Amino acid sequence: MRAIRLARAGGPDVLALHEVDTAVPGPGQILIRHEAIGLNFIDIYQRTGLYPLACPTGLGLEGAGIVEAIGEEVTRFQVGDRAAYGTGPIGAYAEAHVVDANRAVRVPADVSLRTAAAVMLKGMTSEFLARRVFHVKQGDAVLIHAAAGGVGLILCQWLRSLGATVIGTVGDESKARIARAHGCDHVILYKTEDIAGRVKTLTDGLGCAVVYDSVGRDTLEASLASLRRRGLLVSFGNASGPVPPIEPLRLSRGGSLFLTRPTLFDYVATTEELDQSASALFGMIRSGAIKVEIGQTFRLDQVREAHEALAGRQTTGSTLLIP
Known part of the structure; x- marks a missing residue:
């Protein structure tokens, strides 16, 4: 063969x-x-x-x-x-x-x-992210980076079916159209827009209950800044490079935030x-x-x-x- x-x-x-x-x-x-x-x-x-x-x-x-x-x-x-x-x-x-x-x-x-x-792999990843890493419920605002990617498109639809308000980041308008067609309520063009600023505007200043980040190094700060008080950052990929070390006090100062780095194999x-x-x-x-x-x-x-x-x-x- x-x-x-x-x-x-x-x-x-x-x-x-x-x-x-x-x-x-x-x-x-x-x-x-x-x-x-x-x-x-x-x-x-x-x-x-x-x-x-x-x-x-x-x-x-x-x-x-x-x-x-x-x-x-x-x-x-x-x-x-x-x-x-x-x-x-x-x-x-x-x-x-x-x-x-x-x-x-x-x-x-x-x-x-x-x-x-x-x-x-992508679908079972979406399953454990949507149902087991964080129990998404109706009305929760969620942020998904790379919303037009393989996991992103499945996860957007799964979270939308649970009644969440889905916010996605994409690189261009063509990908924005695809993300909207697969469950994104709001799309942020990360190359030209302030991600955290747009999230706060879309959520009346509160931020998201959970951020799903498969990009890694380039989106870390925007992800943390997009969370509501006691929100969860789910870092599950390194498309832009590994996430640098984070001091626990950074999570405290951000509003008693949570951080997890899960992998499908453990779920x-x-x-x-x-x-x-x-x-x-x-x-x-x-x-x-x-x-x-x-x-x-x-x-x-x-x-x-x-x-x-x-x-x-x-x-x-x-x-x-x-x-």
Whole structure:
């Protein structure tokens, strides 16, 4: 089969297409023949070495397809089942991938495999952010950075369904139109507008109950300044670079603020949690409350171009590799 490998951390040029043997699933494992593979910012963090990997290695955590083979002791899947996964193991950038059966989920018949590949990691991230990191309730004002991105578009819709007032930041007017179409009540153009100032105006001076920040270094101060008293900053990404250290007194002076740095892997740590999160996500998609935006697709041999587009914030919605 064809698979992407990297011998060292670095820029997109380290990604190379290779012919490799198709792996055989061991006990408790399944082999999924991919129909589509999801790209995520964590892939870039791992490729660059921000999140170090032992090289040589594959890349990618998310994909969907058909179960082609099963290992011993597997009762959760049968050959021919439609399956998807969003938390690895590393190596999804390939025509097929071996995954632990208890880390994959069945894809409902009325959800396409491309949709599943586009939303497993991003959609379950949105689920735990909206429902478990902070209990968003009707009337809460929330701020979402990168509102037209992969997580952003799903999260906007999820929060809107909960009755929140959704404020999103985007880079240009074309992305603003997309964000509005996916649940944003108000859009801030971060390149030309004062984010915190606009938030305070939109919330009658109170600020937001929660800020979801996947951008990192460049938006930290604006995020903290956009919170209401006792508000929560959820820092869950580093698109612009890692967030610098924050003194606890900074949170106190901002109004007894809270800060958390969660990761999906801790919120789907058990098979039961994984199933519950995926079930909630597929339920939202099937009900029509969440419409999945696949903004762009690339062939597997175009993986370098895909990484350049994602890192350059030139994408909207989800990005897929098609093997």
